[in-house]
Amino acid sequence: MNLGFLVGFFGVLILSHAAYSTIQYRGLLKIMEEEFSRPPINVILELIIGLALCMWAALTFPGKFLSIHPDSDENRAVSLPDNSDFMIFNHRGRLFPPEIEMKF
Amino acid sequence: MVTKTEETQLNQLENQVENGGGGVWEYMCLVRKLKVRRSEIVLKHGLSILNDSGKRSALGPDEWTLYEQVAIAAMDCQSLGVAQNCIKALQKKFPESKRVGKLEALLLEAKGMWEEAEKAYSSLLEDNPLDQVIHKRKVAMAKAQGKPSLAIEHLNKYLEVFMADHDAWRELAEIYVSLQMYKQAAFCYEELILTQPTLPLYHLAYADVLYTMGGLENLIAARKYYAATIDLTGGKSTRALLGICLCGSAIAQLSKGRNKEDKDMAAPELQSLAATALEREYKQKAPAKLNLLTSALRNLKIA
Numbered sequence: 001m002n003l004g005f006l007v008g009f010f011g012v013l014i015l016s017h018a019a020y021s022t023i024q025y026r027g028l029l030k031i032m033e034e035e036f037s038r039p040p041i042n043v044i045l046e047l048i049i050g051l052a053l054c055m056w057a058a059l060t061f062p063g064k065f066l067s068i069h070p071d072s073d074e075n076r077a078v079s080l081p082d083n084s085d086f087m088i089f090n091h092r093g094r095l096f097p098p099e100i101e102m103k104f
Numbered sequence: 105m106v107t108k109t110e111e112t113q114l115n116q117l118e119n120q121v122e123n124g125g126g127g128v129w130e131y132m133c134l135v136r137k138l139k140v141r142r143s144e145i146v147l148k149h150g151l152s153i154l155n156d157s158g159k160r161s162a163l164g165p166d167e168w169t170l171y172e173q174v175a176i177a178a179m180d181c182q183s184l185g186v187a188q189n190c191i192k193a194l195q196k197k198f199p200e201s202k203r204v205g206k207l208e209a210l211l212l213e214a215k216g217m218w219e220e221a222e223k224a225y226s227s228l229l230e231d232n233p234l235d236q237v238i239h240k241r242k243v244a245m246a247k248a249q250g251k252p253s254l255a256i257e258h259l260n261k262y263l264e265v266f267m268a269d270h271d272a273w274r275e276l277a278e279i280y281v282s283l284q285m286y287k288q289a290a291f292c293y294e295e296l297i298l299t300q301p302t303l304p305l306y307h308l309a310y311a312d313v314l315y316t317m318g319g320l321e322n323l324i325a326a327r328k329y330y331a332a333t334i335d336l337t338g339g340k341s342t343r344a345l346l347g348i349c350l351c352g353s354a355i356a357q358l359s360k361g362r363n364k365e366d367k368d369m370a371a372p373e374l375q376s377l378a379a380t381a382l383e384r385e386y387k388q389k390a391p392a393k394l395n396l397l398t399s400a401l402r403n404l405k406i407a
Binding site: 069070071073074075076077078079080081082083084085086087088089090093094096097098 | 105106107108109111138139140141144147148176179180181182183213214216236237240241243244245247248249271274275302303304305336337338340
């Protein structure tokens with residue numbers, strides 16, 4: 001868990017650094033009075049690395065993913081609950097009280 | 105609705121508890137959550153906790169829930185003395201409680217004193233006319249006294265008010281099936297499928313009722329619902345696969361003398377696909393019985 005958290009943290013740091021460099025680059029272009037078409041190559045590379053790190057952290061940090069298939073082994077309904085609201089005590093088990101004498 | 109993981113967990117805890125390992129309290133909580141009926145085990149081990157005052161006080165405020173659970177389990181196992189003592193303890197702690205009043209009336213039911221129980225329930229209903237549990241207990245009493253028509257009447261009145269209660273619809277369907285009133289049972293299952301369409305067990309029960317009713321349209325509808333069950337369970341329901349084979353052969357028999365208009369609309373591969381899936385499953389799980397299955401399927405296709 002900790003590794004995922006650290007990696008995610010670094011991913012977010014890298015992304016914010018890339019954002020900051022892009023803003024600075026735009027400021028520089030304003031001084032040089034040029035058009036802003038796209039950020040420089042190193043910022044793009046930083047963005048890709050940040051994306052990869054954040055995605056890896058997002059998939060590993062939360063832990064085990066739950067299944068959503070209705071027929072997977074965890075989710076499939078094996079039996080319905082026995083209707084205990086309509087339970088009757090008049091069944092054949094009435095004639096077979098438990099052998100051990102229960103005291104209370 | 106008990107899922108597969110919950111079932112394995114329950115069986116594991118049950119084995120652990122029965123063989124003397126700990127975990128009794130977790131078992132009780134799981135039984136309460138899943139609403140299964142395991143009265144003997146609950147009674148035996150619940151009493152072992154309650155008789156030991158150290159373990160009892162370790163539970164804190166949950167011990168009263170345990171008293172209630174053990175009381176109901178005792179009534180189910182016909183240990184009425186134990187049930188009486190549990191209820192007395194609860195009465196001492198919560199003197200004017202409706203919940204304890206319900207338990208007392210339940211004890212009267214278990215003893216077989218129907219009129220007194222009826223009176224107790226009526227007086228509880230006067231204070232709270234919209235109590236679902238008490239209405240259901242009246243239905244259960246009618247069922248226990250062997251008066252299914254009275255039970256059906258009560259249950260229908262209950263369902264007019266509380267239409268969303270799945271357990272009640274299921275109970276009504278089962279009572280109708282036991283009285284062989286299949287059309288009404290089919291209606292109840294249709295209601296259940298409408299409200300919970302993702303639960304394959306309802307589709308399966310509905311298909312069974314339709315197959316029992318017979319007749320060409322019912323058989324075709326039954327086959328559709330067996331197919332829906334197979335779809336929802338990912339092909340793991342043996343009963344639905346067998347249902348498709350049987351429906352197919354019954355439809356073929358019924359539509360032998362008919363014209364081409366009433367012809368069977370389903371794909372002819374459906375029956376053979378179901379048969380292959382069945383054989384594969386039997387080979388995996390019960391290879392000794394594979395011969396029985398293949399001979400039975402061969403008879404179906406010929407007939």
